[in-house]
Amino acid sequence: MDGTRRAVVVDRVTKQFTLRHARSIKNMTVRALRRERLRDTFTALDDVSITITVGEAVALVGVNGSGKSTLLKIISGVMPPDEGSVRVRGRVAGLIEVGAGLHPDLTGRENVFLNGAILGMDRAETLRKFDAIVEFADIGRFLDQPVRFYSSGMFMRLAFSIAVHTDPDVFLIDEVLAVGDPLFRRKCIERLHEYRESGRTMVIVAHDAALLRRLCTRGVFLEAGGVLWDGDIDTAADLLLKKREERRRAQPPAAEASR
Numbered sequence: 001m002d003g004t005r006r007a008v009v010v011d012r013v014t015k016q017f018t019l020r021h022a023r024s025i026k027n028m029t030v031r032a033l034r035r036e037r038l039r040d041t042f043t044a045l046d047d048v049s050i051t052i053t054v055g056e057a058v059a060l061v062g063v064n065g066s067g068k069s070t071l072l073k074i075i076s077g078v079m080p081p082d083e084g085s086v087r088v089r090g091r092v093a094g095l096i097e098v099g100a101g102l103h104p105d106l107t108g109r110e111n112v113f114l115n116g117a118i119l120g121m122d123r124a125e126t127l128r129k130f131d132a133i134v135e136f137a138d139i140g141r142f143l144d145q146p147v148r149f150y151s152s153g154m155f156m157r158l159a160f161s162i163a164v165h166t167d168p169d170v171f172l173i174d175e176v177l178a179v180g181d182p183l184f185r186r187k188c189i190e191r192l193h194e195y196r197e198s199g200r201t202m203v204i205v206a207h208d209a210a211l212l213r214r215l216c217t218r219g220v221f222l223e224a225g226g227v228l229w230d231g232d233i234d235t236a237a238d239l240l241l242k243k244r245e246e247r248r249r250a251q252p253p254a255a256e257a258s259r
């Protein structure tokens with residue numbers, strides 16, 4: 001592949017978390033006396049390599065806990081890998097956690113400037129796009145209220161609107177489309193289609209297989225931190241439905257309500 005066309009290169013990335021079993025000194029002492037382990041390490045990503053070409057729309061799929069969000073955080077740069085490396089070309093905007101990057105004590109207006117700057121826009125660019133951001137977010141008279149008074153839908157609309165208006169080369173989206181009202185969700189999806197049509201790169205984590213089939217061209221299926229499938233989106237989405245069903249059947253009836 002021509003190196004200049006690479007938007008994201010994830011090269012042999014491994015990430016482990018330490019799980020501490022004892023939080024208090026008392027608990028720690030009891031566990032130590034019982035010769036129980038005080039901590040364990042958990043491998044969330046295990047030697048993952050993915051190369052994404054400019055213009056691809058890639059879905060990261062897998063059942064709960066398979067490592068999707070961890071991978072997206074590592075691609076965005078908010079979390080470093082333990083081993084391996086990640087290279088991203090161009091401006092990255094991430095909606096990694098709903099509202100992340102919005103400061104609760106600042107108003108919507110102030111957050112447009114702050115978050116815009118964090119995502120790489122200078123003041124002139126933010127000023128130029130300000131009306132479009134506010135109009136898309138549809139926060140109306142709440143614009144000059146601190147965002148901690150916003151509903152979760154409004155929070156999400158503002159965060160999405162700022163991120164999408166930075167015109168990122170690589171747009172990272174985690175589960176945000178699950179929040180908010182259906183009308184705004186449709187507006188976001190339309191916007192993401194336009195974004196994709198304009199030839200930019202998108203990496204998205206979502207649980208909605210039908211949505212991912214419509215938005216993405218490629219699916220990377222993660223299982224227990226490893227890549228089980230990397231190819232067309234339909235196979236990845238089918239795999240997701242199959243694995244989810246397998247998991248549901250393996251669970252006792254009381255736990256079936258969760259995914």
Ligand SMILES: Nc1ncnc2c1ncn2[C@@H]1O[C@H](COP(=O)(O)OP(=O)(O)OP(=O)(O)O)[C@@H](O)[C@H]1O
Pocket residue numbers: 017018019042044062063064065066067068069070071
């Ligand atoms: N900061 C952390 N400390 C300890 N364990 C963590 C941490 N972050 C994630 N994990 C664990 O790593 C595993 C992968 O988590 P991750 O959030 O990446 O999965 P996911 O596929 O996005 O799951 P979901 O679909 O539920 O969002 C999970 O078992 C999770 O509990």
